[in-house]
Amino acid sequence: MTTDAASSRPLAHPERAEIRLEGVLHALSDPIRLLIVRQLAGDDAGAGPGLSCSQIELPVTKSTSTHHYRVLRESGVIQQIYRGTAKLNELRRDDLDALFPGLLGSILGAATAQAERPVVLS
Amino acid sequence: MTTDAASSRPLAHPERAEIRLEGVLHALSDPIRLLIVRQLAGDDAGAGPGLSCSQIELPVTKSTSTHHYRVLRESGVIQQIYRGTAKLNELRRDDLDALFPGLLGSILGAATAQAERPVVLS
Numbered sequence: 226m227t228t229d230a231a232s233s234r235p236l237a238h239p240e241r242a243e244i245r246l247e248g249v250l251h252a253l254s255d256p257i258r259l260l261i262v263r264q265l266a267g268d269d270a271g272a273g274p275g276l277s278c279s280q281i282e283l284p285v286t287k288s289t290s291t292h293h294y295r296v297l298r299e300s301g302v303i304q305q306i307y308r309g310t311a312k313l314n315e316l317r318r319d320d321l322d323a324l325f326p327g328l329l330g331s332i333l334g335a336a337t338a339q340a341e342r343p344v345v346l347s
Numbered sequence: 348m349t350t351d352a353a354s355s356r357p358l359a360h361p362e363r364a365e366i367r368l369e370g371v372l373h374a375l376s377d378p379i380r381l382l383i384v385r386q387l388a389g390d391d392a393g394a395g396p397g398l399s400c401s402q403i404e405l406p407v408t409k410s411t412s413t414h415h416y417r418v419l420r421e422s423g424v425i426q427q428i429y430r431g432t433a434k435l436n437e438l439r440r441d442d443l444d445a446l447f448p449g450l451l452g453s454i455l456g457a458a459t460a461q462a463e464r465p466v467v468l469s
Binding site for chain 2: 242245246247248250251253254255256259324325326327328330331332334335336338339342
């Protein structure tokens, strides 16, 4: 684990080699976390510094939202850095693509495909 | 949900349209279930009728193993049918590929890549 040395409040991130497929899949197996990741992926094109949590609107409470971001960070899916009191979030696309070529793209594609198909009630 | 009409012990499977990405990713986020799926994927080449649970050796108890197969079946990742007292297991590759093109292949590829890289102890 490494921490953000520039901040007094350390945010633990796994090193690339510590990222496990099971953890990534678990992190992405939740609809709210998938929503976060889809929005971060959409932001990639801008190549900005990432999105703050408040820029991503989620239908959950603040503490639930914080939990979801932590699961994404601790599994290695996103990088979180402090900018003042806000956390900026970015996909760890380079790390994921290096470890698991094609995985993130296929999951994002699957999430889009699912969002576009009608919901079936059983 | 549909059940196996040929059996007196019904095994519930989601229809293709009921399969959810979150459920598939959750099913595959466990190392034992990933092991099962990798073995079933390896068996695909033979195009046989599938593998029985006893043909797939797992480092867990029978009841834990039954639980893992059920999670895989109920999420739509595998099809289970009775042959006498044995259950035969097959990947639902056609359904998954139709819903989420490239997803299963990239997860299987990622699992292989991970199995081949050295374990990092943090």
